[in-house]
Structure formats: structure tokens, C-alpha cells
Amino acid sequence: MIIPLNYDTIISKLRESGLTLFEIEDKIKNKMEQLSGLISKEGAAHIIANEAGVKVFEDVGEIKIKDARNGMRNANVNGKLIVNFGVREFKNEKRAGKVGSFVIGDETGTIRVVLWDVQHINSMENLHDNDIIRVENGYIKENNGYKEIHLNNFSKFSLNPEGITIEDVKFNGVSEFKCKEIKELQQNDRVAIRGTIVQLFEPRFYEICGECGRKAVIENGSFKCGQHGNINTKFAYVVNCILDDGSESIRVACFRENACRLIGVSEGELLSVREDPGRFEGLKDSILGKQIKVEGRANKNLMFDRLEFIASNIEELKPEELLQEME
Ligand SMILES: [Zn+2]
Known part of the structure; x- marks a missing residue:
């Protein structure tokens, strides 16, 4: 400890x-x-x-996410992949390179993991939803008021290690993220935005491997997984909406559990829309006009040359919060 x-x-x-x-x-x-x-x-x-280079934290060893504190070194954390922010290139006066990041969660909270080591970044290719990730010898840093675990080349990063399971992930309150107006958003901002849902698109379903959850590809008319060959598929889904905060509006992509949160239905109910698209029309009315807070990342959609927002967590705004903001 x-x-x-x-x-x-x-x-x-x-x-x-x-x-x-x-x-x-x-x-x-x-x-x-x-x-x-x-x-x-x-x-x-x-x-x-x-x-002065004086160590103010003892080496930490195994911790739960909620116990992460700024300045900790050699922390070991297990978590389930919540959202993968991918790899991006950066360049500043000092150096240029790549940085990869994603959010993991355990029973106590969620945290962003930041990878700087090329080998770690390369193995991000193998990441998929619900993977269990173990990091060892990470250091905890505070960035914009929220915590991150950074890995360098002395750290270890392993995927789905034997014997580690994580059941229910506890989501941090969205309020822990810095809020930004939509018109102020910059590419790769990791912030919270607030606004009204003004448009909602029908869920898009796609096949994933029933075993590992990776996106399935069609080969010669049947579904294959890079790892599991011929497979039984399951469906995953994404729901997009347009959020407007008065400064501007933005398309928000909500994958899986965030799609369920957005619409306020269970996974089973959302999946039933695939067979009966009419059901979605009924749900739509209760969602348009709803006010929500979304935590996530601003992402440049290169095909359309516009910013979009990828949700990592969604919360409905309570009336008292709205009042507070108006004051
Ligand atoms: Zn698979």
C-alpha cells in the first residue's frame, strides 16, 4: 500500500x-x-x-484506480478497456514521436493510461473492447485536474493476463472532467461537454467475434476473426447524436454501453431495435431535448474534415445542476 x-x-x-x-x-x-x-x-x-529529485512517494505496487495519487511511482493497476483513444503523433520543441492512450476501469473508478514506449504502442493494435489490461511500474500524473497513469520503457503492459477478472466498472462522475464549450473544442481535447440532444441517428449494428469482441471481417461470405478464425458473431452497436450547447453543435459517437446510457435502455432492448427498427422511433421522442454531460475526446474525422466527439461516459444533467449553471 x-x-x-x-x-x-x-x-x-x-x-x-x-x-x-x-x-x-x-x-x-x-x-x-x-x-x-x-x-x-x-x-x-x-x-x-x-x-530536488527526492522521492516523496514510496514505491506503490498494487493499487485500485481510486487510490491513484499524483506523483506515485511503480504503480501496478488492472483494468478493463473502456475506450480506446488510439495513437497520435506529436511534435514539440524537444522531440517528436507517438503517444497512445485509452481509458481503463475497475470496481473503484476509471483512469486514462498513456503509453510512450514504441513496443507498448505497437501492441495497442491488439486491443479490443472489454480486454483486461495490466500495467506495472507506471507513474501517476495529474493532467487538467484528472489523473493518468503513464508508462515508459521501464513499465510493463500486458493484455488479458491469466487469472485477472474485473466485473463491474465504476464510472467516475463526469464532473471530474474539465468542461468546455463546443465551439472552443480542439482536436484531441479530453474534456466534458454539456448540451441538449437536438438530433439522434438510428443505431448502427456491426458484427464482432463472439469470443473476443473484436470487429469481424467478411471473407468468402463468412465471418472471420483475426485471432479465432471462423466464428460465431455477436452484434455491437454505435448510436450517434448531435449535441448543441448554444455555442455550436457537434456529432457525438456513443459506442455500446454509452449508447445504452444515451438512450436509457438495456443492451437487450437496444439489440431488439435491430430486428424491429420501428421501436427506435418510439424511443426517440423521449431522448430529443434531453440535457446531458458527455465526457470523452474530440476527434478529427478526416473523411468529413470536421471535429466529432467520442463519448467515454454520459450522464444526464439534473435540474439542480442546470440551475447552478444559470446562476
Ligand atoms: Zn476473436
Whole structure:
């Protein structure tokens, strides 16, 4: 179990590193002033320790997602794949490269996993819905007020390891994400947006491998899975809607459980629409005009050259939240 060190312990660690008490207190005071009092003495001590390369967290080992804390090192986490954000290229003054990311969840919450190692990124090709992912020796970082687990080339990343199961994933409240207006959205933003559902498209169904959930491909008239060969298929689905927040509107893609959340039906009910499309018309009326908060990622649709939003979680806005916002 992990214990972030408390103030006094950080101070004594800093003193062991060669600083005098006077120097340490001075640095802490300066840091607090520099950040205009936005952080506590303890927070400032953490930053000073980080800057001095002094470890303020013990190596953590096995943790549940809700226990992840900024600055933890060597954390091991298991989770089920919730949404895959894929790989993108980046370039800044310092370097260029690729970064991959996805969200996993366990019984206590969800967290974004960020991959920087080329081998890890390459193995993302094998990811599919509901995969169990184990990461070892990750470090926890806070980004825009929410936590991420980052993996470097000393970390380990394994897919569907023996003996690990995760039943019900607990979704974090969408409110943990920073909210943005739709017109302010930039490509790859991971934020929450709020708005009214002004248009709803019929569910699209597609065949997946009954065994592993990967998208099935048709070969010589029968369905195949890259891993399982000839297969029995199941159906997965996506529902798109248009969300409008008054600043602009955007297409939101809701896959699987998010499609169910959007429409407020069970998986079985949604699947029944495939055989009886008329049922969807009935559902539609209750959904148009609904106000929701969606957490996810802004994604550039290259074919249409427009931004779309991929939902990783959806919540209906409660009247009291709407009131709060109006005030
Ligand atoms: Zn398969």
C-alpha cells in the first residue's frame, strides 16, 4: 500500500539530501508565493522535493484506480478497456514521436493510461473492447485536474493476463472532467461537454467475434476473426447524436454501453431495435431535448474534415445542476 509522505517526513527527506531547514522553508515560501497561494504548504513541499529529485512517494505496487495519487511511482493497476483513444503523433520543441492512450476501469473508478514506449504502442493494435489490461511500474500524473497513469520503457503492459477478472466498472462522475464549450473544442481535447440532444441517428449494428469482441471481417461470405478464425458473431452497436450547447453543435459517437446510457435502455432492448427498427422511433421522442454531460475526446474525422466527439461516459444533467449553471 502506498503512503504519500506527510509534511514532516518530506522535510526530513529534503534535509537528508543536504538542504538546511532554513533553505527548505525559504523554498517552500517562495513556491507558495510564486503560485499565488494556490497550493498548501504540503503541496509546495511536494513540488520542492520533486524538483530536488527526492522521492516523496514510496514505491506503490498494487493499487485500485481510486487510490491513484499524483506523483506515485511503480504503480501496478488492472483494468478493463473502456475506450480506446488510439495513437497520435506529436511534435514539440524537444522531440517528436507517438503517444497512445485509452481509458481503463475497475470496481473503484476509471483512469486514462498513456503509453510512450514504441513496443507498448505497437501492441495497442491488439486491443479490443472489454480486454483486461495490466500495467506495472507506471507513474501517476495529474493532467487538467484528472489523473493518468503513464508508462515508459521501464513499465510493463500486458493484455488479458491469466487469472485477472474485473466485473463491474465504476464510472467516475463526469464532473471530474474539465468542461468546455463546443465551439472552443480542439482536436484531441479530453474534456466534458454539456448540451441538449437536438438530433439522434438510428443505431448502427456491426458484427464482432463472439469470443473476443473484436470487429469481424467478411471473407468468402463468412465471418472471420483475426485471432479465432471462423466464428460465431455477436452484434455491437454505435448510436450517434448531435449535441448543441448554444455555442455550436457537434456529432457525438456513443459506442455500446454509452449508447445504452444515451438512450436509457438495456443492451437487450437496444439489440431488439435491430430486428424491429420501428421501436427506435418510439424511443426517440423521449431522448430529443434531453440535457446531458458527455465526457470523452474530440476527434478529427478526416473523411468529413470536421471535429466529432467520442463519448467515454454520459450522464444526464439534473435540474439542480442546470440551475447552478444559470446562476
Ligand atoms: Zn476473436
